Amino acid sequence: MSATAPTPHPSATEASHPGAEVLLRALKDQGVEVIFGYPGGAVLPIYDAIFKQNAIRHILVRHEQAAVHAAEGYARSTGRVGVVLVTSGPGATNAVTGLVDALMDSIPVVCLTGQVPTHLIGNDAFQEADTTGITRPATKHNYLVKRPQDLARTVHEAFYVAKSGRPGPVLIDLPRDILIGPAPYTPPPEAPHRSYRPRREPDPASIARAVSMLKSARRPIVYAGGGVINAGPEAAAALTAFVRHAGIPITNTLMGLGAFPASDPLFLGMLGMHGTVEANLAMHGCDVMLAVGARFDDRVTGRLDAFSPGSRKIHIDIDPSSINKNVPVDLAIVADAGQALAALNAAWRADEAKLDRAALAAWWEKIESWRATKCLAYSQGRGEGTLIKPQYAIERLRDLAAASGRECFFTTEVGQHQMWAAQFLRFDRPNHWMTSGGLGTMGYGLPAAMGVQIAHPQALVVDVAGEASILMNIQELGTLAQYRLPVKVFILNNEYMGMVRQWQELLHGGRYAESYSAALPDFVRLAESFHGTGMRVTEVDRLDDAIRAMIASDKAFILDVAVDPAENCFPMIPSGAAHDQMILGPGKQDAAPGVSDEGLALV
Amino acid sequence: MPANSENTMRSATISVLVENEAGVLARVVGLFSGRGYNIESLTVAPVEDGRNRSRINIVTSGTAMVIEQIKAQLDRLVPVHRVADLTQQGPHLAREMALIKVVGRGNDRAEALRLADAFRARVVDATVESFVFEMTGSSDKLDAFVELMRPLGLAEVSRTGVAALARGTRTI
Numbered sequence: 001m002s003a004t005a006p007t008p009h010p011s012a013t014e015a016s017h018p019g020a021e022v023l024l025r026a027l028k029d030q031g032v033e034v035i036f037g038y039p040g041g042a043v044l045p046i047y048d049a050i051f052k053q054n055a056i057r058h059i060l061v062r063h064e065q066a067a068v069h070a071a072e073g074y075a076r077s078t079g080r081v082g083v084v085l086v087t088s089g090p091g092a093t094n095a096v097t098g099l100v101d102a103l104m105d106s107i108p109v110v111c112l113t114g115q116v117p118t119h120l121i122g123n124d125a126f127q128e129a130d131t132t133g134i135t136r137p138a139t140k141h142n143y144l145v146k147r148p149q150d151l152a153r154t155v156h157e158a159f160y161v162a163k164s165g166r167p168g169p170v171l172i173d174l175p176r177d178i179l180i181g182p183a184p185y186t187p188p189p190e191a192p193h194r195s196y197r198p199r200r201e202p203d204p205a206s207i208a209r210a211v212s213m214l215k216s217a218r219r220p221i222v223y224a225g226g227g228v229i230n231a232g233p234e235a236a237a238a239l240t241a242f243v244r245h246a247g248i249p250i251t252n253t254l255m256g257l258g259a260f261p262a263s264d265p266l267f268l269g270m271l272g273m274h275g276t277v278e279a280n281l282a283m284h285g286c287d288v289m290l291a292v293g294a295r296f297d298d299r300v301t302g303r304l305d306a307f308s309p310g311s312r313k314i315h316i317d318i319d320p321s322s323i324n325k326n327v328p329v330d331l332a333i334v335a336d337a338g339q340a341l342a343a344l345n346a347a348w349r350a351d352e353a354k355l356d357r358a359a360l361a362a363w364w365e366k367i368e369s370w371r372a373t374k375c376l377a378y379s380q381g382r383g384e385g386t387l388i389k390p391q392y393a394i395e396r397l398r399d400l401a402a403a404s405g406r407e408c409f410f411t412t413e414v415g416q417h418q419m420w421a422a423q424f425l426r427f428d429r430p431n432h433w434m435t436s437g438g439l440g441t442m443g444y445g446l447p448a449a450m451g452v453q454i455a456h457p458q459a460l461v462v463d464v465a466g467e468a469s470i471l472m473n474i475q476e477l478g479t480l481a482q483y484r485l486p487v488k489v490f491i492l493n494n495e496y497m498g499m500v501r502q503w504q505e506l507l508h509g510g511r512y513a514e515s516y517s518a519a520l521p522d523f524v525r526l527a528e529s530f531h532g533t534g535m536r537v538t539e540v541d542r543l544d545d546a547i548r549a550m551i552a553s554d555k556a557f558i559l560d561v562a563v564d565p566a567e568n569c570f571p572m573i574p575s576g577a578a579h580d581q582m583i584l585g586p587g588k589q590d591a592a593p594g595v596s597d598e599g600l601a602l603v
Numbered sequence: 604m605p606a607n608s609e610n611t612m613r614s615a616t617i618s619v620l621v622e623n624e625a626g627v628l629a630r631v632v633g634l635f636s637g638r639g640y641n642i643e644s645l646t647v648a649p650v651e652d653g654r655n656r657s658r659i660n661i662v663t664s665g666t667a668m669v670i671e672q673i674k675a676q677l678d679r680l681v682p683v684h685r686v687a688d689l690t691q692q693g694p695h696l697a698r699e700m701a702l703i704k705v706v707g708r709g710n711d712r713a714e715a716l717r718l719a720d721a722f723r724a725r726v727v728d729a730t731v732e733s734f735v736f737e738m739t740g741s742s743d744k745l746d747a748f749v750e751l752m753r754p755l756g757l758a759e760v761s762r763t764g765v766a767a768l769a770r771g772t773r774t775i
Contacts, residue, residue, distance in 0.1 A: 136630060137637050141681040144625065161681055195622050196681045321675035324668060 068098020227293015
C-alpha cells in the first residue's frame with residue numbers, strides 16, 4: 001500500500017463531491033447493488049466512500065480473479081452487469097484472467113481498478129501497472145480517467161458498452177487523485193453514444209429469406225448458442241416457440257444450454273467435441289442450418305473443411321465479426337437474437353409455404369436412429385468395492401437436486417467433469433448454467449457459484465468440480481464462510497487432471513506427464529477449516545445419502561466423490577476430425593479414427 | 604463469399620474514422636497483431652475541426668474472408684465511427700510522401716538529379732555531396748524511384764505511409 005498525498009484539482013466547483021463519492025453515485029444510478037472486490041492503497045478512497053453509504057453492498061473476495069468470476073456468475077444468473085473493484089498493479093493484473101474469461105464468453109462486467117495518481121503515471125510508482133495497456137485485448141473496451149469532469153460520464157458509458165451489442169467486460173482505471181479530488185456529477189446521457197451503436201433490429205428482407213430457406217428444407221436444424229441466453233429470457237422463449245412450432249431438431253452449444261428446454265424431445269443435446277452423436281451427425285447431414293447466437297467455435301465445428309458440408313447456412317448474430325469468421329454462411333442476419341427470433345416467428349406464421357412434412361419425418365427417423373446409439377450410456381456396477389462412475393454421480397446430483405424442489409443453479413470448473421455436467425445435467429431454463437466456455441478457466445466455478453448465491457440467496461447453487469480445478473480458487477471458501485453462502489462444491493475426484501489424462505491416453509501413448517493429482521488435501525478437513533462441512537463418499541450405495549446431506553445443509557459444503565479414475569468422456573471428436581468421425585468409447589465402436597498431426601496441433 | 608476467391612490474397616486500403624482519444628491507435632494496431640493480420644502501411648492524423656476525429660489509413664492484405672473479418676473487427680471497436688474499404692468500393696486515390704537521401708559525387712550525383720527531375724521529385728536539401736528529395740505519389744512510383752537511387756548512393760529513406768480517399772463525390 002502506498003500513502004500518496006492527494007493532488008487538489010483546479011477545476012473543482014462547489015457542487016462537486018470527492019471523485020469516489022461521485023463514482024458510487026454513478027454506480028447507484030446504474031442500478032448496481034453489489035460489488036465484488038478487494039481493497040488496496042490506490043482504491044482506499046472508494047472503500048472510504050463505500051463505508052459511508054448503504055445502497056451498494058461490497059463482497060470481499062480472497063483473490064481478484066475470483067472477484068471477476070463472481071461478478072460473471074452474478075451477471076449470468078441475473079442478466080445484469082456484474083461489478084468488480086480492485087486495486088492498482090497486482091490487483092489489476094490478477095483480474096486479467098477473469099476479464100478475458102468474460103470477454104470470450106460475452107459476459108457484461110464493469111471492472112474498476114485503482115491507479116497511481118495521474119502525476120505518477122509512467123514513473124514505475126509502487127503498485128503501478130499499465131492497466132489499460134495490459135487489459136486492452138482483455139476487455140471489450142477500457143478507460144483511463146484523467147480528468148475529474150470525465151469520471152461520471154465514463155462510468156455511465158462503461159455500463160452502456162458492457163451490456164449493449166455483444167456484451168463484454170469494460171474496465172475503468174481510476175487514478176487516486178481523481179478519486180480524492182472533487183468531481184462534478186452528471187446523470188446518464190440521453191443522447192446515443194458517439195460511435196458505438198450496435199444494430200439490434202433484423203433486416204425484414206433477410207428474415208423473409210430465412211423463412212423461405214427454412215421452409216424449403218428437408219433436413220433442417222437449429223444450432224443455438226450463448227447469444228440467445230445473453231439476449232434475455234424472451235429470446236429463449238422465442239427460440240422455444242419457433243422450434244416447437246416448426247417441429248425441427250435443435251442442438252445447443254456449451255454456452256447455449258438452457259436456451260431450449262433439454263427435456264423436450266426436439267432437443268438433440270449439446271454438439272461439438274463432446275456432443276451427442278445425434279447432434280453432431282444431424283449438423284453434419286442437415287441441408288439448412290439456422291445458427292443463432294453461436295460463433296462456430298473450433299470445439300463446435302471440428303475440422304472446418306468437413307463441417308456440415310452439404311448445408312445452406314443462416315447465421316443470426318449481433319456481432320458482425322462473428323459472421324463468416326470461421327465458416328462462410330449463405331445468409332447473414334446482424335441483429336439481437338431475441339428480436340430476430342421474434343421476427344422469424346411472425347414471418348414464419350405469415351408465410352403460406354409449408355415445410356415438407358414427409359421429408360421432415362424421414363429426417364427425424366434418421367435422427368432417432370442416431371439417438372438409438374445411446375452415445376452417453378455407461379454402466380454403473382453395484383455392490384461393495386464398486387467404483388462410482390462420474391456420469392452416475394452427476395445424474396444422481398441432477399435428480400436429487402430436482403427432487404428438492406428448489407431453484408437450482410450449476411456452475412463448473414473446467415475439464416472432464418465440466419463435459420459430463422454439460423451432457424447429463426438438463427437445463428430447461430436459461431441463466432441457470434454458468435461455465436467457462438471460451439477461455440476454459442480452471443478455478444471459475446467456485447467464485448462464479450459465489451456470485452450466483454449472492455444474487456439468489458435461497459437457491460441451491462452447486463459447483464460441479466474436479467479435484468484439480470477446485471484448488472485453483474479454493475481460497476474463496478473464506479468468502480463463503482464470511483457471508484454464510486451455502487454454496488455446494490461437488491467434486492468428482494478421480495485423482496487426475498482428467499481431461500489432460502484422457503488426451504494423454506488417446507493422443508500421447510498413455511504417457512501421463514504431470515497429470516496425476518498428487519498430495520491432495522483432505523477435502524473434508526479443508527471444508528471444516530473454512531467453517532463449512534465436508535463429506536467424502538467412495539461407495540455407490542452411499543452416494544444418494546451423501547448428496548441429500550449436501551443439499552439439506554445450510555452451510556458451504558464440499559462433497560468429495562471418489563470416482564472411477566479411468567473413465568473417459570465420450571463421445572469425442574478428436575481435434576482435426578469431422579463431426580462424422582466421433583470416438584464413441586469402449587465397446588461402442590471398433591475403430592477410432594486416427595488423429596492427424598494437424599489435429600494434434602489444434603489441441 | 605465467392606468460392607473461387609477463398610484462397611486468393613488481395614490487397615486492401617482501408618480507411619477508419621475514429622474518435623481521437625488516448626489509446627485508439629494502440630487498439631487498432633493491437634487488433635492487427637493480436638489476430639495475425641498484416642499491416643503494410645499505416646497512417647494516422649486528426650482530420651476534423653477541434654481535432655475530435657482522426658483518420659487511420661491502413662494498407663493490408665489477405666483473403667477476401669480475412670479482409671471482411673478485418674473490417675468487421677475494426678468496426679466493432681468502441682471508438683470507431685466508420686470503416687471504408689476503398690479498394691472494394693470503387694476508384695480511389697492512394698498517395699504517400701517520401702524523403703530520400705542520396706549521397707555521392709560526380710556522375711552518380713548528376714544522374715540522381717536527372718532522374719529526380721523525371722520523377723518530379725523536389726530537392727529539399729542539398730550539400731556538395733548529398734541531396735534530399737521529396738516525392739509524392741503512389742507507393743509503386745515511390746518504390747521505383749527508391750530502386751533507381753540505390754546504385755546512385757541511396758543513404759536513407761523516410762516514408763509517410765499511404766493517405767487515401769475515394770474518387771468523385773463519395774466520402775467515408
